[in-house]
Amino acid sequence: MPANILTINGREYHRPVRPTVAITIDGCQPDYLDDALARGLMPRLQAMLRNGGSYRRGRGHMPSLTNTNNLSIVTGAPPVVHGIPGNHYLAPSSEEVQLVDPSFLRAPTIYARMQRAGVRVLCITAKDKLRRLLADGDVPSISAELAHQLSLPAFDVDDVVQLVGRKNPGPYEWDLSHYALEIGLAVTRERGHLDLLYVSLTDFVQHKEPPGGTMADRFYRHLDELLGAYLDLGYVVGITADHGMHAKQNPDGSPRVHYLEDVLERAGIRDFHVVLPITDPYVVHHGALGSFAWVYLPDRYRERAREVLAALDGVEEVFFREESAVIYEHPIDRIGDLSVAADARTALGKSRAKHDLSLVASGLRSHGGRHEQIVPVIVSHPLAPRYAAWLDRGVQNSDLHDLLLNGIVASTSVRPGVESVPRSERRAEQNDR
Numbered sequence: 267m268p269a270n271i272l273t274i275n276g277r278e279y280h281r282p283v284r285p286t287v288a289i290t291i292d293g294c295q296p297d298y299l300d301d302a303l304a305r306g307l308m309p310r311l312q313a314m315l316r317n318g319g320s321y322r323r324g325r326g327h328m329p330s331l332t333n334t335n336n337l338s339i340v341t342g343a344p345p346v347v348h349g350i351p352g353n354h355y356l357a358p359s360s361e362e363v364q365l366v367d368p369s370f371l372r373a374p375t376i377y378a379r380m381q382r383a384g385v386r387v388l389c390i391t392a393k394d395k396l397r398r399l400l401a402d403g404d405v406p407s408i409s410a411e412l413a414h415q416l417s418l419p420a421f422d423v424d425d426v427v428q429l430v431g432r433k434n435p436g437p438y439e440w441d442l443s444h445y446a447l448e449i450g451l452a453v454t455r456e457r458g459h460l461d462l463l464y465v466s467l468t469d470f471v472q473h474k475e476p477p478g479g480t481m482a483d484r485f486y487r488h489l490d491e492l493l494g495a496y497l498d499l500g501y502v503v504g505i506t507a508d509h510g511m512h513a514k515q516n517p518d519g520s521p522r523v524h525y526l527e528d529v530l531e532r533a534g535i536r537d538f539h540v541v542l543p544i545t546d547p548y549v550v551h552h553g554a555l556g557s558f559a560w561v562y563l564p565d566r567y568r569e570r571a572r573e574v575l576a577a578l579d580g581v582e583e584v585f586f587r588e589e590s591a592v593i594y595e596h597p598i599d600r601i602g603d604l605s606v607a608a609d610a611r612t613a614l615g616k617s618r619a620k621h622d623l624s625l626v627a628s629g630l631r632s633h634g635g636r637h638e639q640i641v642p643v644i645v646s647h648p649l650a651p652r653y654a655a656w657l658d659r660g661v662q663n664s665d666l667h668d669l670l671l672n673g674i675v676a677s678t679s680v681r682p683g684v685e686s687v688p689r690s691e692r693r694a695e696q697n698d699r
């Protein structure tokens with residue numbers, strides 16, 4: 267294998283030949299971009315798309331949650347490979363724990379392997395909950411949320427806030443995401459380009475406002491300016507989302523939720539444990555209410571529970587563990603006996619008493635199901651014909667690095683003699699970790 271190609275989790279990637287940034291806009295239902303483009307709020311994105319860039323809708327991974335999809339994007343692999351099927355899961359000890367520790371990872375990230383091969387990488391996340399996962403394999407990483415407490419020794423930066431030139435916003439402020447992008451710009455200006463940079467944003471704004479909202483408009487306008495700054499610095503830019511976002515509300519604006527513990531209880535089912543894999547420390551975003559749940563229960567109740575849950579208005583899928591592992595490409599030992607997914611307008615909870623609905627009093631907007639699997643996939647530079655055709659056929663958010671590192675015309679033309687073939691047409695290589 268030529269030295270400029272690395273095999274990571276069964277896929278081949280060229281080393282970056284131009285500074286490259288992959289951006290995950292958390293919770294970016296494509297409607298936000300379509301609406302902002304239609305109203306002229308994103309002139310830099312518009313110009314980029316006119317000048318050879320591409321924007322298509324693609325698919326994320328199930329459940330449509332942050333940690334699962336961020337890890338799919340940075341490993342280029344489904345959850346069965348990287349081992350993170352939620353933000354949160356039921357550990358073998360029967361305790362519910364956050365999936366934030368790198369010890370949960372079962373595959374190396376593209377960044378870890380690139381870094382080991384001498385590529386200059388950096389991972390930036392708005393929310394600190396992703397930082398340690400992204401840092402796996404000694405990848406320099408930082409969160410905007412804790413920028414005032416963290417440093418970047420790999421780049422000789424003690425004071426990140428000083429480098430950026432303004433105080434970092436809190437997790438419930440509209441521009442924490444922009445701060446994450448500003449860190450990447452500041453490091454580039456002060457320390458030179460990164461070969462490969464990952465920036466993952468946060469979806470506080472998307473949880474709180476639909477496309478066209480005042481804060482949402484402000485968010486996308488400023489995002490566009492920062493996209494422009496990356497393009498002006500000469501970066502190849504890829505953009506996707508971890509998941510979309512929908513209002514899960516009744517016509518009167520109240521949250522539309524099925525409380526699964528209450529439902530199972532009423533059906534005479536006992537000894538169950540409902541786990542909501544959307545659960546994370548940022549409760550103001552969604553009150554732990556999303557469109558996906560796991561149910562753990564004794565075998566004798568499985569059939570009956572499936573029947574009862576599948577009969578709920580708004581529940582679209584109920585799969586047994588073995589089925590979920592195949593259909594969702596999930597690690598079978600980290601999921602429930604049943605996986606339950608709800609439609610675009612329906613959320614799933616534990617019991618009414620266990621959720622503080624005052625947190626979502628302004629309206630519940632959330633994600634987790636199939637309907638939030640649709641995400642934008644955007645590439646700033648012209649793609650080689652086979653990659654453009656692949657993008658047209660439909661890619662996943664976890665294909666973003668393949669498009670960026672293998673598919674861009676400039677990078678293929680300066681690497682003569684290396685055949686550039688989309689993954690779907692390539693023999694899977696053994697992971698050499």
Ligand SMILES: [Zn+2]
Nearest residue numbers: 292293332508
């Ligand atoms: Zn998210």
